[in-house]
Amino acid sequence: MHPYRTHTCGELRRDHIGQNVRLSGWVHRKRDHGNLLFIDLRDQYGITQCVIETDSPKFHEVEEIRPESVVTVTGETVARSDDTVNLKLSTGQVEVTIKSFTVESMAETLPMQVAGGQPPGEDIRLRYRFLDLRREQMQKNIKLRGAIITSIRKRMTDQGFMEFQTPILTSSSPEGARDYLVPSRLHPGQFYALPQAPQQFKQLIMVSGFDRYFQIAPCFRDEDARADRSPGEFYQLDMEMAFVTQEDVFGAIEPVLHGVFEEFTEWKVTSPPFPRIPFREAMLRYGTDKPDLRNPLIITDLTECFTMEGVTFNAFRKAITSGAVVRAIPGPATAKRPRSFFDKLNDWARDEGAPGLGYITFDEAGIGKGPIAKYIPEAAQNRIKELAGVGSGDSIFFVCDQPNNASVFSGLVRTRLGAELDLLEKNSYRLCWTVDFPMYERNEETGRIEFSHNPFSMPQGGLQKLETSDPTDLLAYQYDIICNGVELSSGAIRNHRADVMLKAFSIAGYSADTVEEKFGGMLRAFRFGAPPHGGLAPGIDRIVMLIANEPNIREITLFPMNQQAQDLMMEAPNTVGAQQLKDLHLRLALPPKPKES
């Protein structure tokens, strides 16, 4: 007999009755009846009830065992009587009578409970992650993550994508996030950087003549954490394709994402092709470049209504003359809400930094009511109803500000109202593309033209448009994929031409010398035959998070760091020895310690 097990803890059925079996696992629960004792033995595959009676010579030993100890049990698989069958367990038709019992590893008193109970605070869960991971929910999440990644790999390779590995020790890139640096021993004073993404490598793979690249790529960025953003490191489904248009990229990734969501959830999933929403339309109608399409509310521009004859709402009129716009968010079936409902929203708006949140309610007869209704004559009110698609029993909220601010704030109002009124479609994954991002934007503080997203994107219209257009009118072949308001990924058709790249950078104020210096490797590659190419890189962690329906990325990550980018289990980061520093030609220049008073 195998020293540890003949079966797993999830395996035994009626078919095994009468067999002598051996199981190993963790003591999930112990129920001690004095003369009769049950142990629920657990491994990754399930739980099997083991039983021992007081007449057994092993009884005392089993009685001593503490939960979460690892033990090996040998005995006979026996049927449970009809009234003791447990349908909650897959093995609940049978149990194992303990004949022999070996303690492989006794557990001390636990700092956190594994079986049942609420999970403790995160610092304890992270410090004892190996215990936390034994909990049912974490086992489920981590298994799901593994299955999703396997499924993605298969879907990609089935489409002819090849998996590549790119370097982890590479060079610091001048654009983007803060790099993690690794000092070089052989080159004093020089540093490697961990890749923020294999962006340049995947483009170079295309230049190298490979056609369809993908990688479950680790990415490292030294930026502060969020609930949906790990500090330090995360994974992307990084992909790139040669000789493709934007639509070809969409056509390749849409079935992968749709398929993965369909495979692992019961929820409704947007079928390909996903809606494509131009950036400017997204900002107008949804007030964000990450529209959550579960929210049915649509923002409309009602500037014209407030300049109509007879409108005396001067706060808006005056702002409009200095370039402001009016955006409106409908509040369906809210006209009968008490005054406190509107006051609460108004208070919230002030907390968000807005002057307030104007509104009109339309009663059953369609008559406009509310603090500002009297400044807006009927003709203008009718136009408002017509444009915004509201009517009797609805209300409508107004945001008046310069276009960018108005967009962003009306987006917040839309999100807030959607949540408050419980309008979001339930049990649904709504996927869409945001496309046609502007290539450049004007920095409002400095007045300078800057890249608005990825400087390596191909400008729409190519070199000719680049030379003749107002930079802020230029669009890029740059796109994001959004699921339920969460950005899964950015991507682009890349700029594969050295001449266009130099021109694109010169518009953003980079001299040719600077570009040559900073991106010499890429430019050189583009001068020796580069195929048109493009791709994207959906975040694996966020996909898993959405499918697992977890609000927090640490719930679907094996060994995450906390918000301060510390690994509480491994105690990283940590100090290193003097010799290690010496080898790396480093001397510490620490900030002064805060004085103790």
Next chain:
RNA sequence: GGGGGUGUAGCUCAGUUUGGUUAGAGCGCCGGCCUGUCACGCCGGAGGCCGCGAGUUCGAGUCUCGUCACUCCCGCCA
């Protein structure tokens, strides 16, 4: 870097609004009883720098200030 929330037993939390005897509950732990439980049950027990430090007060878990930790958000994340 900034703002919010939280911090009380090994764990999850009540108690803080309105300062006032000995700071409670559930789970866990230890001891006892229990032959069909599966969140077993019953009896008993141990376990507290109320995050830490100052201050106000006759008296602070409770009020004030500072500080630390965790978390959420803003900045940041091409």
